[in-house]
Amino acid sequence: MKATGAVSFWQATLAVLWKDLAAEWRSRELLSAMLVFALLVIFIFNFALELQTQLRASLSAGVLWVTLTFAGTLGLNRSLAVEKDRGCLDGLLLAPVDRAAIYAGKALANWVFMLIVAAIMLPLFGLFYNASLILPGVVLVVLLGSEGYVAVGTLLASMAVQARTRDILLPILLFPVVIPVVVAAVKATGGYLQTLPLEEIRPWLNLLGVYDVIFTSVAFMVFDSILEE
Amino acid sequence: MVLIEVRHLTKRYGPKVVLRGLDLRVEEGEFVALLGPNGAGKTTLLRILASLSKPTLGEVWIAGYRLRDQAAWVRQRLGVVSHQPLLYGDLSAEENLRFYARLYGLRNAETRIREVLTLVGLWARRRDLVRTFSRGMQQRLAIGRAILHDPEVLLLDEPHTGLDQEACDMLDHLLRQVATRGRTVVMTSHDLARAADLASRFDVLSGGCIQASARREDLAGDALLTFYRQALGPQNAASVSKEVFP
Ligand SMILES: Nc1ncnc2c1ncn2[C@@H]1O[C@H](COP(=O)(O)OP(=O)(O)OP(=O)(O)O)[C@@H](O)[C@H]1O
Ligand SMILES: [Mg+2]
Numbered sequence: 189m190k191a192t193g194a195v196s197f198w199q200a201t202l203a204v205l206w207k208d209l210a211a212e213w214r215s216r217e218l219l220s221a222m223l224v225f226a227l228l229v230i231f232i233f234n235f236a237l238e239l240q241t242q243l244r245a246s247l248s249a250g251v252l253w254v255t256l257t258f259a260g261t262l263g264l265n266r267s268l269a270v271e272k273d274r275g276c277l278d279g280l281l282l283a284p285v286d287r288a289a290i291y292a293g294k295a296l297a298n299w300v301f302m303l304i305v306a307a308i309m310l311p312l313f314g315l316f317y318n319a320s321l322i323l324p325g326v327v328l329v330v331l332l333g334s335e336g337y338v339a340v341g342t343l344l345a346s347m348a349v350q351a352r353t354r355d356i357l358l359p360i361l362l363f364p365v366v367i368p369v370v371v372a373a374v375k376a377t378g379g380y381l382q383t384l385p386l387e388e389i390r391p392w393l394n395l396l397g398v399y400d401v402i403f404t405s406v407a408f409m410v411f412d413s414i415l416e417e
Numbered sequence: 418m419v420l421i422e423v424r425h426l427t428k429r430y431g432p433k434v435v436l437r438g439l440d441l442r443v444e445e446g447e448f449v450a451l452l453g454p455n456g457a458g459k460t461t462l463l464r465i466l467a468s469l470s471k472p473t474l475g476e477v478w479i480a481g482y483r484l485r486d487q488a489a490w491v492r493q494r495l496g497v498v499s500h501q502p503l504l505y506g507d508l509s510a511e512e513n514l515r516f517y518a519r520l521y522g523l524r525n526a527e528t529r530i531r532e533v534l535t536l537v538g539l540w541a542r543r544r545d546l547v548r549t550f551s552r553g554m555q556q557r558l559a560i561g562r563a564i565l566h567d568p569e570v571l572l573l574d575e576p577h578t579g580l581d582q583e584a585c586d587m588l589d590h591l592l593r594q595v596a597t598r599g600r601t602v603v604m605t606s607h608d609l610a611r612a613a614d615l616a617s618r619f620d621v622l623s624g625g626c627i628q629a630s631a632r633r634e635d636l637a638g639d640a641l642l643t644f645y646r647q648a649l650g651p652q653n654a655a656s657v658s659k660e661v662f663p
Contacts, residue, residue, distance in 0.1 A: 195522035203519035211507035214546065275501025278469055279562070282503075283520035284493035416471050 197292075200285035204293020208267070209300065218266045222259040222305045229255040230309070234316045248317040249377035253370050256306060256334065261359050263301050264341045267294060268349040277349075281415060291411040295342040302334040325380035325389070332396040333373035336403055340365050343407040347414050365403075372396045419478075420445045420570060420601045421466065426475035427625075428461055435461050437625035439475070443618075448592070448602045450616035452609070452645055457622045459605040460500065463572045466603070467497045480569060493521070496568035498576045502559040506548030510539050510558050513547055514565055521566040529565065537561040538587060552579040560588060564595070571595060573604040577611060589615060613641045621648035 195203075212218055233251045237244070271277040271294075280290050310321040310330075341362055348357040372395040379389035421443035428436040435458040443449055451459050464470040466477060468488040477484040479491045497503075504513050511530060518526035534540045537557040547555060556579045563571065571592075577585050592615055596602060606612045612619065613633075619641060620630045629648035636644055 195520060199522070200520060203516060206519075207505065207508065207512075207516045210512060211505055214507040270505070270507075274506060275499065275503050276505055278497075278499060278501065279503030279517070280520075281469055282467060282492055282495065282497055283517070284489050284522075285520055286489070 195283075195285050197286050197289045200283070200289035201292040201296065204280070204290055205296045205300075208294065208297035211270070212297075212301070218263050219301060219304060221266065222263045222301065223308060225262055226255050226259040226305055226309055227312070229258065230312060230316055244317045244319065248313055248319045248321065249374045249381060251317070252309065252313060252321065252377060253333070253374045255309065256302065256330075257337065257363070257366065257370055259305055260298075260302055260334075260337055260341060261362060263305075264298060264338075264345040264362075265348075265355060265358050267298055267301075267342075268345040269354070272349045277415070287412040287415070288408045291342065291346075291407060294346075295338055295407070298342050299334060299338045302338055303330070306330045306334065319381055321377075321381070323380055326377055329373055329376045329380065329393070329396070332393065332400060333369055333376075336369040336396060336400040337366050339400065339404040339407050340369075343411060343414070346411065368395060368399055372399070418445045419443070420447075420480055421603070422478040423462075423466070424476050426462075426465065426477065427473045428458070428465060428470070429473045434625060436465075436472075439622075439626045441620070441627055443601060443603060445601055446596070446599045448596045448615060448617045449604070450612035450619050451603055451605045451622055452607075452612065452619060452648075453605075453622035454649065458625060459622055460574055462622065463497075463499070463574050463603065463605065467495060467499075467572055468492060493566075494569040496563035496566070496571045498556075498559055498563045498571075498573045500574055500578075502547075502555040503562060504547045504555060504558055507546060509544050509546055510534065510550075511543040513558065514562060517562055517565055523566055533561040533565055536564075536587075536591065538584070553581055553584055556580055557584055557587075560591070564591070569600060571600060571602045571604075573602065575605055575607065577606065577608060585611075609641055609645060619644065621645060623649055 230251070237247065271280065281287065310326070313319060313321045344361045344365070345358055348354040348361060351357050372392040376389050376392035376396065379392065419442050421441065423439060423441040426436050426439040427434065439462065451462070453459050461470065465472050466479065468484055468491060480494050482490040484491055505516070508516065511534070514530045514533065515526060518530060523529055531540070534543050537560055539554065539557055539561070542550070542554070547558065550558065556576070560576060576588060580588060589611070592602060596617070604612070604616065617633050618630065619633075619636070621628045629644065631644050
């Protein structure tokens with residue numbers, strides 16, 4: 189036997205992550221869809237809310253997270269549709285690895301995509317909304333918020349992809365569950381932009397952290413069972 | 418040694434019973450052709466053996482491991498060719514195999530990938546994206562993917578679909594090699610002539626269980642067709658000749 193039978197959790201996770209990044213590097217389908225969408229949302233809000241500079245700055249936290257949330261579902265749907273449509277999900281499930289590692293690899297890849305979108309959006313926001321979003325605090329909130337979002341999103345996208353109506357199903361399943369993340373992220377981002385004292389922001393950061401830990405753990409535990417036929 | 422043992426396997430999709438109390442034993446080194454009409458449940462059975470689908474009732478053991486709770490051990494020993502190629506269109510042939518080699522923890526992956534790509538006749542196209550491959554080329558690569566880790570058990574669901582004559586011969590040659598090395602194969606097929614050529618045993622799945630089973634030694638000449646017809650019973654037998662000679 190050439191196979192060793194002992195692929196560690198991290199080896200499997202990295203293999204899946206590498207595969208997703210390599211495939212995306214080729215096609216750039218997922219990122220370009222997310223980015224175009226995000227840009228359009230920023231544009232539309234910019235014209236729809238013809239506000240004074242002052243107000244804009246305070247609204248940008250909300251606009252940022254609405255954009256990330258919606259762009260995120262595009263990426264999540266795509267990421268799992270690629271696996272499902274060509275039967276690759278079966279290929280992954282046939283592998284002698286912990287299925288949680290497959291989840292971890294997919295979720296990490298989706299996180300990377302979200303962060304790339306965020307990294308492009310933050311400077312653009314400065315342009316449109318007259319608010320510099322590139323603050324260490326905001327970056328922290330983006331990291332925490334997108335982690336929770338992607339942890340739940342990858343799980344629910346794996347569920348939704350089994351259904352015929354997956355494109356509609358994912359937002360319906362996902363948005364109610366991520367409300368705490370979005371609310372906390374908007375509050376925390378807003379707090380940093382208005383340079384509130386840390387004591388006022390900390391509860392929201394705590395909420396994000398707790399949400400991330402709980403939902404990531406739950407996703408690890410249930411991922412295997414939601415894929416069973 | 419019994420390599421695959423299935424006991425009282427039942428699979429239901431909603432109210433529809435696809436497999437009802439199916440029993441199956443496959444010895445190490447056997448090459449079983451799983452025959453049966455469309456919709457008989459051949460794919461369903463293979464998917465359950467491959468741990469891709471859960472039985473409603475019943476137990477499956479493969480290589481001594483119980484599928485229900487030792488699936489990872491079983492998966493290490495399985496190679497599967499299914500209706501779909503299980504390949505990523507945005508990766509090249511080589512990258513697809515490299516990815517699976519990592520998931521199976523293969524040592525000497527590069528040597529093995531080269532070996533397999535040469536075997537299925539895709540070495541020259543190894544750098545091309547699978548998306549640009551024809552159906553038959555994808556099927557060739559799917560076969561390469563299945564044998565990459567040199568599995569003890571091969572589960573093949575109509576592996577000849579989409580292959581040209583040359584590729585069919587390549588696959589047959591490869592399967593004979595695999596069989597002579599003592600590997601165990603379960604293959605579904607609608608091509609009785611080809612199945613007769615390759616398999617050492619013929620099982621007919623119909624009505625949710627194995628209706629009949631015959632060894633190659635016991636069937637001479639075109640006896641397989643007669644055997645298959647008898648196993649299906651008079652109501653289904655009419656469709657058989659059409660299936661064999663489409
Ligand atoms: N996911 C599913 N949901 C509901 N019914 C299913 C599902 N998968 C298979 N079936 C049903 O199970 C039965 C057996 O299907 P299966 O694909 O196993 O047949 P098969 O023997 O492989 O046929 P073929 O020769 O056409 O490949 C069919 O009646 C099919 O409709
Ligand atoms: Mg079938």
